[in-house]
Amino acid sequence: MGENQFSRELRLLTPSHFTHVFNDATPAVSPSFTVLARPSGQSTPRLGITLAKKRIRKAHDRNRLKRLVRESFRHKQHNLPNVDIIVIGKSGADTLTNQEVFSTLDKLWKKLAKRCKAS
Incomplete structure (x- = not known):
């Protein structure tokens, strides 16, 4: 249970952290999330x-x-490279079921890991 925690060290906390990612980011896009x-x-x-x-x-x-x-991030964090990640919700994301959100995010985590390792 301890390895799937979501402590302060795993979060982007300040506006400067967010700005750092927005300035030069590698995207992974779906209809509901970027x-x-x-x-x-x-x-x-x-x-x-x-x-x-x-x-x-x-x-x-x-x-x-x-x-x-x-929750999805906590379970997949060990498969991700050491990057700062921002998840942006799009219109219609609220209509997804919990299972659809998890499956969409799983695909995005894999796509992101692949793109970050390539660059």
């Missing part, structure tokens, strides 16, 4: 989540999606 990554120099991958109120109107939907993204 995942951006950039090498971090850290010993573990780190995650940031942005779900705009304009795209996902209801707070309980944004909270559910954030929980699912964090």
Whole structure:
């Protein structure tokens, strides 16, 4: 259980961390999410989540999606390179079931790992 934690060291916390990733990112895109990554120099991958109120109107939907993204990241973090990752929610992401969100994110994690190792 300890290896799947989501501690402070695994999160992007400040606006400067987010700006660093946005400036020069490697994307992985699906109809519901965009995942951006950039090498971090850290010993573990780190995650940031942005779900705009304009795209996902209801707070309980944004909270559910954030929980699912964090859970998926915790389970897949050991297969990811040491990069800073930002997950951006698109319109319609709130209509997905939990299983659809997990399967979409699994595909994006694999795509991202492949692209980051190539570059």
